[in-house]
Amino acid sequence: MNIISIKNLEFCYPHGKQILNGVTMNVKKNSIYGFIGANGAGKSTTIRVILGLLKSKMDAVHLFDKNPFSSKNSNIFKKIGFLIDKPVFYNHLTCEENLILLSNYYDFDKNSIKVALSTVGLLAQKKMIFHKCSTGMKQRLAIAKAIVHSPEVLILDEPFNGLDPEWTFEIRSRLKELNNQGMTIFYSSHLLGEMEKLVTDIGILKNGKIIIEAPITELFDAVTDIEVYIQFDTDFHLQSINFNSLDISIFEILPNNFVSFRIKNKNLLNELIVTLVEHNYTIKDIQILKPTLEDYFLKKAI
Amino acid sequence: MKNIIKAEFYKLKRIKSLHLVYLFPLLLIMVALYDFIRVAKNMDAQSDTTRFLLSHLFLGFFDFFTPFFIAILVFSIMQIEFKNKSWENLMLLTRSKRDIYFSKLLVVVSFSILYCVVTYIGFLVGRSFLSFLYPALSFGKNTYNPELLILFLRYTLVYSMLAILFLNIFLYIQNPIIALGSVFFVLVSSLIILKEKWAIYFPLTYSYKVSRKFGDLYFWNNVMVFSAIWMIIFIVLGYFVFVRFWNANTLDNS
Numbered sequence: 106m107n108i109i110s111i112k113n114l115e116f117c118y119p120h121g122k123q124i125l126n127g128v129t130m131n132v133k134k135n136s137i138y139g140f141i142g143a144n145g146a147g148k149s150t151t152i153r154v155i156l157g158l159l160k161s162k163m164d165a166v167h168l169f170d171k172n173p174f175s176s177k178n179s180n181i182f183k184k185i186g187f188l189i190d191k192p193v194f195y196n197h198l199t200c201e202e203n204l205i206l207l208s209n210y211y212d213f214d215k216n217s218i219k220v221a222l223s224t225v226g227l228l229a230q231k232k233m234i235f236h237k238c239s240t241g242m243k244q245r246l247a248i249a250k251a252i253v254h255s256p257e258v259l260i261l262d263e264p265f266n267g268l269d270p271e272w273t274f275e276i277r278s279r280l281k282e283l284n285n286q287g288m289t290i291f292y293s294s295h296l297l298g299e300m301e302k303l304v305t306d307i308g309i310l311k312n313g314k315i316i317i318e319a320p321i322t323e324l325f326d327a328v329t330d331i332e333v334y335i336q337f338d339t340d341f342h343l344q345s346i347n348f349n350s351l352d353i354s355i356f357e358i359l360p361n362n363f364v365s366f367r368i369k370n371k372n373l374l375n376e377l378i379v380t381l382v383e384h385n386y387t388i389k390d391i392q393i394l395k396p397t398l399e400d401y402f403l404k405k406a407i
Numbered sequence: 408m409k410n411i412i413k414a415e416f417y418k419l420k421r422i423k424s425l426h427l428v429y430l431f432p433l434l435l436i437m438v439a440l441y442d443f444i445r446v447a448k449n450m451d452a453q454s455d456t457t458r459f460l461l462s463h464l465f466l467g468f469f470d471f472f473t474p475f476f477i478a479i480l481v482f483s484i485m486q487i488e489f490k491n492k493s494w495e496n497l498m499l500l501t502r503s504k505r506d507i508y509f510s511k512l513l514v515v516v517s518f519s520i521l522y523c524v525v526t527y528i529g530f531l532v533g534r535s536f537l538s539f540l541y542p543a544l545s546f547g548k549n550t551y552n553p554e555l556l557i558l559f560l561r562y563t564l565v566y567s568m569l570a571i572l573f574l575n576i577f578l579y580i581q582n583p584i585i586a587l588g589s590v591f592f593v594l595v596s597s598l599i600i601l602k603e604k605w606a607i608y609f610p611l612t613y614s615y616k617v618s619r620k621f622g623d624l625y626f627w628n629n630v631m632v633f634s635a636i637w638m639i640i641f642i643v644l645g646y647f648v649f650v651r652f653w654n655a656n657t658l659d660n661s
Contacts, residue, residue: 156499179502193496195487197421209414210500 107131107170108258108289109138109155114165116150116313124150125161126313132258132291132306137284139300139321140293141402142310148293151310152189152262157182168258183211186256188264192247196236200227200246203235204253211254221253224279226272240267248276252283259283261292265299277303301398309402325396331371335381336390337362346384353377362389408510411501415510416517424483428518431476432469432526436533439465447541456544457534457551458621465530466618471594474614477522477566478590481515481573482583489581508649512574512642519570520563527559551622558621561631565613568638572610575645578653610637 109132116125124147132138142148153159155166157174164172173181194203204218222228225245230238238246244267251259264280265273280303284290294300300307307324309317317324341364353373356365368374374393381388419425443460450456488494501507538546573590580586597611606612607629616630 157502158495158499182499182502187499189495189499193491193493195418195491195493197487198418202417202420206414206417207500209410209417 106134108134108168109291110167110170111151111155112165112167114151114154114161116147116154116159116161124313125154128165128310128313128315130308130315130318132289135284135287135289136306137280137290137304138292138306138308139304139398140291140308140310141295141297141300141398142293146310147313148310149190149262152260152293155260156185156187156189158189183254184257185260186251186254186258187260188247188251189260189262191266192243192250194235194243194246194250197234199232199234200238200242200249201231203246204250207250207253213254217253217255221249224252225249226275241269241272244268245272245276256288258289258291261290263294263296264292265294265296273299297399297402298397307398321398324398324401329370330396330400331368331374332356332394333366333368333374333377334359334390334392334394335364335366335388337364337381338387338389341386346380408506411506411510412513415514418487419484419514422483422487425480425518427476428480428522429525429529431472432522432529435465435468435472435526436529438468440533440537443537444540447537447544450541450544452543452545454545455549456537456541456546457549457555460534460537461530461551461555462618462621466621469526470614470618471598473522473562473566474569474594474611475587475591477519477570478573478587480518480522481570482577482586484511484515484518485574485577486581486583504650504653505646508646511578512571512645515570515574516567519566523559523563523566526562527555530555530559553624554622557624557626558617560626561617561620562614564631564634564638565610565617568610568634568641569614571638571641571645575641575648578645578649607633610634 109130111128111130114125114128115123117123128147128151140148140151150159154161155168160174164174166173168181169184171178171181173179195206198206200222201218204221205215207213208215208218219228222231225248227242227245227249230242233242235243235246244264248261248264251261259280265276268276277299280290290303292300292304301321304321306320307317308315340362341358353366353368356367358364366377368377378388378391439460450459488497497507498504501510534546538544577586593611597606597609598615600606600609601612601615607616610633613630613634620628620630
């Protein structure tokens with residue numbers, strides 16, 4: 106079942122340029138969907154259209170297989186937790202009061218506030234006035250706000266903004282836990298390293314269109330290039346070996362007799378090592394760098 | 408809708424400027440009492456003390472400042488969303504422009520009513536204090552209690568109507584100088600046109616006109632009828648414009 110399903114979504118701001126040119130994407134139930142794209146690609150616009158803040162001319166968005174903008178389905182939005190742009194709260198209220206306020210819009214008991222605050226580590230600071238909170242605390246409270254009513258799906262725009270490494274790790278773990286409990290998570294971020302550790306599926310948006318949508322494992326299987334760091338016990342002399350036949354390029358000579366090689370096909374690694382040994386090089390250490398989401402993104406989306 | 412209204416009241420918690428809703432009328436009453444004490448020595452048992460306290464010492468300030476005060480009150484309530492850039496968030500939570508509009512409307516009207524109730528009670532308490540202080544004066548004789556009740560009910564209708572007018576304006580204006588400055592300008596201008604026949608068509612003159620009709624025991628007069636008509640027009644027109652043109656996204660990013 107698709108939780109979020111978008112088909113040929115087009116959007117253009119009044120008197121502006123076309124932002125979305127037929128976005129088609131499917132977020133499967135219980136997945137963690139990473140939504141990436143360069144600045145201005147249309148990520149935030151897509152999220153705003155999904156949430157109904159921007160109106161698209163076509164009936165392109167379906168949530169839980171229903172049209173959420175039809176008046177009979179308006180309760181669908183109660184199943185969604187969201188964090189868009191930056192944390193929005195009432196500055197004069199405390200962290201706890203800001204969440205109590207939400208209980209008027211969603212149906213949840215007061216105990217859920219305690220649970221949400223402790224999930225993001227703010228239970229001890231619940232009486233703190235919001236405007237006195239640090240940037241990281243505000244961001245964590247925004248995540249608490251998104252999860253306090255136990256939604257079935259979370260839509261998060263840059264959820265790790267302003268978080269320190271400790272809380273980035275913690276929030277990532279909590280999001281994984283929530284996903285294990287059945288929550289579907291859809292999020293966009295520029296922190297591709299973080300995204301790689303969390304997501305199960307990726308959608309890459311370029312020029313208002315989804316150019317790639319796939320499970321993250323399939324994405325990496327498709328990447329054949331690898332980068333290998335080899336440490337020799339002596340200086341490496343580039344001229345001594347002809348690599349052309351191996352389709353290997355020397356990438357960079359590094360300190361401590363390390364050399365990085367970029368190999369077009371990982372099957373060529375054996376041949377590279379054999380060639381080096383044949384040329385009387387003694388290999389002290391080999392480190393293989395796996396392709397990252399960033400590598401993939403830079404290659405495909407820029 | 409009930410919960411949305413509850414939320415609207417909840418978010419006013421700790422807004423200091425809202426304390427003015429009872430501090431301001433109390434201040435006006437204290438000024439009137441002080442003035443009365445100053446001139447009390449020239450009065451005797453035949454003087455119509457309640458009417459004097461009300462018409463000469465209290466209503467002059469009250470009529471002029473209250474519309475401006477209501478404007479400040481409505482502006483403060485609207486500023487909560489502007490300051491926190493929370494219009495879009497409110498839209499996401501309520502998912503209904505109708506609910507946003509009518510919950511805000513109910514809040515501002517409630518505060519106008521509260522303001523009039525506090526003023527009414529404050530005036531009665533102030534007058535009791537003076538009658539205790541000056542037992543020889545005629546406070547006990549001419550109480551004007553029914554007339555006072557009608558007067559403050561009329562004020563309640565007029566100020567509720569003005570609160571709705573200000574709400575419709577301040578939903579779109581977040582600059583205090585433009586918002587409150589223009590209200591002040593119109594308010595002063597309405598003093599100039601007050602005596603003109605056609606002034607009845609200008610809602611900002613009604614605050615002055617209500618006090619001039621003190622003594623009637625029948626609630627509905629032309630000012631009240633016009634106030635009720637304007638109120639309906641402001642609600643219908645304000646709601647239509649809000650639903651058709653109001654954009655949370657534009658306001659949050661402005």
